Amino acid sequence: MRGKNTVLKEERQQRILEMLHQDGSVLASELSDVLSVSEDTIRRDLRDLFEAGLIQRVHGGAVLRAPRLRYSERVQQTIQGKTAIARAAIQLLRDGQVILMDGGTTTLQVARSIPYTLHATVITNSPAIAMELAEHPNVDMILLGGPLLKSTQTTAGIETVEALRSYQADICLLGICGLHVEAGISTTEREELYIKKVMIERSAEVVALASAEKLNSSTPYIVGPLKLLTHLVTEASVPEEVLMPFRYLGITTIKAEPTETANEKIRA
Known part of the structure; x- marks a missing residue:
């Protein structure tokens, strides 16, 4: 028995x-x-x-x-999907914008995809993103200071939060750990929670960059409700019924077209 x-x-x-x-x-x-x-x-x-x-x-x-992986594992995960999301996300960027770029492997792919013709200021807590854009001819790069959170390879802490409060951004590209209609926007690290909250507060538009597995999932630390988002960029494979609740909340949803290859170069 x-x-x-x-x-x-x-x-x-x-x-x-x-x-x-x-x-x-x-x-x-x-x-x-x-x-x-x-x-x-x-x-x-x-x-x-x-x-x-x-x-x-x-x-x-x-x-x-949502699955919790090491940063080195996340860099290698769903590269094609992240490349497609990046290509769709850069269509939302405009000359003269102040752009907040959250840390994460998808936002890193966005940094790699920003065309050389874009004139903008990028503020980030990701050293990897800062290095990627360091030689961009028309992007002014601001790296936020603070202790390095090794699990996410980003700066975090009171110094980072206070620095963020000095800026008002036109758009924020938000790295996503989990998005759920009821649970809201969530992250795996408590230290990241405060950074994401302030990034959202200091931005006119907030774009969630979420691969398919991040939708309808949650992680321990809740950043806030989905209504804080203005846009969601995700993969083409996501079913329409999964996106309907986001649209009902007034969030503009964009399904990224699949790329031919993960190593596709988007720069002009």
């Missing part, structure tokens, strides 16, 4: 994960009805899945948890 219960538990938790992938979120009360078990049993299942790093618990239920 003990072995049978273990199998049932594994099957039940697998069904919970399948429902999360299908619907984006689940409620404990609904899971109790669908799976014909008590809410206490469901809460234990959700606790197990949370401790395994597979879900993010929210009030009354759970959402998918």
